[in-house]
Amino acid sequence: MRQVKFIFALWKANLQAAMEFRAAFFTQIIFMMINNGVYFIFWILYFDKFNAVRGWDINTMMLLFGITASAWGIGAFFFGNFISLAEVIVGGRLDYYLSLPRPVLLHVLASKSIGSGMGDLIYGIGSFMLSGYFTPDGTLRFLLGVFAGVCIFIGFLVIVQSLSFWLGNTVALSQFALSALLTFSLYPSVLFDATTKFILLTLIPAALIGTIPAEFVREFSWQSAIQMVSGPLVFLFLSIFIFKLGLKRYESGSAIQVEV
Amino acid sequence: MSSIEVTNLQKTFQTKRKAAGMRGSLRALFKPEYNTVEAVRGLSFQMEAGELLGFIGPNGAGKSTTIKILTGILHPTSGDAKVLGFVPWKERQKLAYHIGTVFGQRPQLWYHLPAIDTFMLFGKIYELDDCETKKRISFLSEAFEIRDLLETPVRKLSLGQRMRCEVAASLLHRPKLLLLDEPSIGLDVVAKQHIRDAIRTMSQEEKVGVLLTSHDAGDLEALCRRVIIINHGQIVYEDKVSNLKRKFLTRKMVEVRYAEEVPPTFSIDGVEILKVGSYGVKLRFDTTKTPVDAVMAHLSQAGELVDITVSDPPLEEVIAKIYTANSVVE
Numbered sequence: 001m002r003q004v005k006f007i008f009a010l011w012k013a014n015l016q017a018a019m020e021f022r023a024a025f026f027t028q029i030i031f032m033m034i035n036n037g038v039y040f041i042f043w044i045l046y047f048d049k050f051n052a053v054r055g056w057d058i059n060t061m062m063l064l065f066g067i068t069a070s071a072w073g074i075g076a077f078f079f080g081n082f083i084s085l086a087e088v089i090v091g092g093r094l095d096y097y098l099s100l101p102r103p104v105l106l107h108v109l110a111s112k113s114i115g116s117g118m119g120d121l122i123y124g125i126g127s128f129m130l131s132g133y134f135t136p137d138g139t140l141r142f143l144l145g146v147f148a149g150v151c152i153f154i155g156f157l158v159i160v161q162s163l164s165f166w167l168g169n170t171v172a173l174s175q176f177a178l179s180a181l182l183t184f185s186l187y188p189s190v191l192f193d194a195t196t197k198f199i200l201l202t203l204i205p206a207a208l209i210g211t212i213p214a215e216f217v218r219e220f221s222w223q224s225a226i227q228m229v230s231g232p233l234v235f236l237f238l239s240i241f242i243f244k245l246g247l248k249r250y251e252s253g254s255a256i257q258v259e260v
Numbered sequence: 261m262s263s264i265e266v267t268n269l270q271k272t273f274q275t276k277r278k279a280a281g282m283r284g285s286l287r288a289l290f291k292p293e294y295n296t297v298e299a300v301r302g303l304s305f306q307m308e309a310g311e312l313l314g315f316i317g318p319n320g321a322g323k324s325t326t327i328k329i330l331t332g333i334l335h336p337t338s339g340d341a342k343v344l345g346f347v348p349w350k351e352r353q354k355l356a357y358h359i360g361t362v363f364g365q366r367p368q369l370w371y372h373l374p375a376i377d378t379f380m381l382f383g384k385i386y387e388l389d390d391c392e393t394k395k396r397i398s399f400l401s402e403a404f405e406i407r408d409l410l411e412t413p414v415r416k417l418s419l420g421q422r423m424r425c426e427v428a429a430s431l432l433h434r435p436k437l438l439l440l441d442e443p444s445i446g447l448d449v450v451a452k453q454h455i456r457d458a459i460r461t462m463s464q465e466e467k468v469g470v471l472l473t474s475h476d477a478g479d480l481e482a483l484c485r486r487v488i489i490i491n492h493g494q495i496v497y498e499d500k501v502s503n504l505k506r507k508f509l510t511r512k513m514v515e516v517r518y519a520e521e522v523p524p525t526f527s528i529d530g531v532e533i534l535k536v537g538s539y540g541v542k543l544r545f546d547t548t549k550t551p552v553d554a555v556m557a558h559l560s561q562a563g564e565l566v567d568i569t570v571s572d573p574p575l576e577e578v579i580a581k582i583y584t585a586n587s588v589v590e
Contacts, residue, residue, distance in 0.1 A: 099363075
């Protein structure tokens with residue numbers, strides 16, 4: 001309960017900071033929704049020619065986009081530093097979080113809000129509502145799928161960026177990992193061969209963000225339910241463990257910081 | 261009772277070595293070489309509760325590294341430390357409820373928000389209730405003269421105004437110990453004075469211990485009773501500030517102004533003449549070699565005195581003397 005109050009206070013401060021630049025905030029949201037919509041036009045054109053690909057039709061693709069965009073949006077809006085953790089570590093900016101009496105990783109992640117994330121979230125919810133799976137049990141499974149997606153996005157990127165404690169600057173590596181994860185999460189993994197599918201469940205766990213939750217919403221199965229629960233748990237546990245281990249090697253820095 | 265106990269603290273860093281140019285970059289990529297930098301070397305000291313202790317030294321001496329170990333930000337390579345009974349790197353969260361920190365180079369106030377919003381957020385972080393936080397903000401805004409600044413976005417404050425808010429924020433939760441790392445860096449004379457006055461007042465009123473790192477000797481003179489000077493990660497001097505001044509402030513600087521013109525050949529035995537102007541003289545002498553009364557007698561005999569100023573040399577010069585003495589011993 002203590003940490004929940006603390007997280008709400010951080011979100012409130014983030015929102016207050018965003019409201020200082022209201023025009024930029026709302027512009028980001030609107031343009032991100034347009035951006036996602038334009039990206040989906042490709043699939044509309046594709047399914048106009050072919051009704052389905054390996055059992056996936058336009059409705060399932062809308063569902064996949066809905067889950068991935070919502071998961072990304074929640075991560076970016078409420079835990080925005082999960083994208084820039086490597087920069088925080090390398091720049092010695094963990095000092096601030098370490099000097100306050102709160103869990104460092106949670107504090108860092110929730111201390112930044114990316115306004116466009118709200119655009120992704122609104123788009124994702126809209127995409128789900130139009131997908132044809134907007135039923136009471138479908139909505140419940142959608143929420144669970146989005147929650148799993150948020151955990152995978154954050155867990156995976158925290159693991160990659162925590163490598164900065166050992167390797168130094170991993171900003172470029174993190175951007176590559178982020179790009180790969182996001183790109184593959186927007187494609188159904190049924191399109192790929194067995195080796196690629198395995199990679200998409202482990203090394204780049206994009207299938208755990210998009211395909212598996214989408215299949216879970218489409219039709220309940222114990223296999224996808226187990227994958228959806230165990231995958232996020234493993235990645236979250238690993239991310240906390242590796243971050244804490246790395247924190248012992250944190251070297252701070254003497255860079256003069258001019259803003260937070 | 262000690263608020264800080266440090267025993268044989270060591271911290272080493274590995275830094276990558278790279279020769280200049282593209283060739284050096286390629287070599288470093290395939291065959292990296294590292295230097296071991298000993299930032300803190302066997303540091304041992306104590307600080308009493310409520311004490312005002314200055315921790316000074318030149319850039320790279322190990323001051324900030326030490327303070328970061330004492331706040332739990334860095335893990336030491338070896339050695340022991342206890343701050344208010346806690347081992348900082350093992351009990352960081354517990355310790356953080358009892359200490360306040362200010363890093364002059366790293367702001368803690370949210371840049372785009374008014375300071376009051378960060379104060380309220382800190383209230384939540386330190387688990388104060390809203391009523392208590394508001395009372396405390398009201399008290400601190402008087403003590404630091406920041407009442408009119410609290411509702412201005414931090415990005416629009418001057419550096420001096422922002423630093424007053426930073427120090428006030430660090431005192432929100434009534435810490436027993438304040439760790440200040442270069443709190444006056446980049447400030448003008450007036451802003452420095454404001455900060456020093458506020459810190460001194462708070463220390464006296466709330467019995468807050470202050471460990472201050474700075475390379476500004478003025479901070480030390482204005483705030484601290486005891487001083488530790490470190491260089492290359494080791495203590496080179498530890499004593500009361502008053503003793504430091506007595507032992508090393510033996511040189512006096514005198515400026516005098518006369519009613520009539522001063523001859524350009526003006527001189528006194530055993531005194532270094534720094535400048536001779538039309539109506540004034542600036543000179544320096546060592547009180548252990550030339551008695552003060554002899555110098556004053558010469559000055560008054562030379563003409564009708566209009567004004568006279570006697571000052572100590574800046575503390576930077578004193579520290580340089582200690583360093584020199586230390587290197588001679590080494």
